[in-house]
Amino acid sequence: MxxxxxxxxxxxxxxxxxxxxxxxxxxxLVRTTGLISLKGNDQISLDFSTENAALARRxxxxxxxxxxxxxxxxxxxxxxxxx
Numbered sequence: 001m002x003x004x005x006x007x008x009x010x011x012x013x014x015x016x017x018x019x020x021x022x023x024x025x026x027x028x029l030v031r032t033t034g035l036i037s038l039k040g041n042d043q044i045s046l047d048f049s050t051e052n053a054a055l056a057r058r059x060x061x062x063x064x065x066x067x068x069x070x071x072x073x074x075x076x077x078x079x080x081x082x083x
């Protein structure tokens with residue numbers, strides 16, 4: 001397991017209680033793995049891309065905990081090119 005995978009798994013298992021911590025973590029995740037899209041009619045879309053299942057669960061739970069908004073998860077199998 002790579003160092004970054006180990007760190008992501010450790011962070012994903014840390015409890016978060018306060019709103020400011022949730023917002024800080026979501027801000028960092030949007031910055032590193034996210035995409036914000038303006039859809040029109042005052043709608044915003046947040047898209048995250050990760051290969052780490054624990055991180056995907058963490059993002060989902062943070063969004064639900066902070067905003068209680070509907071979210072969908074799309075899983076796709078990517079083809080990895082070998083070097």
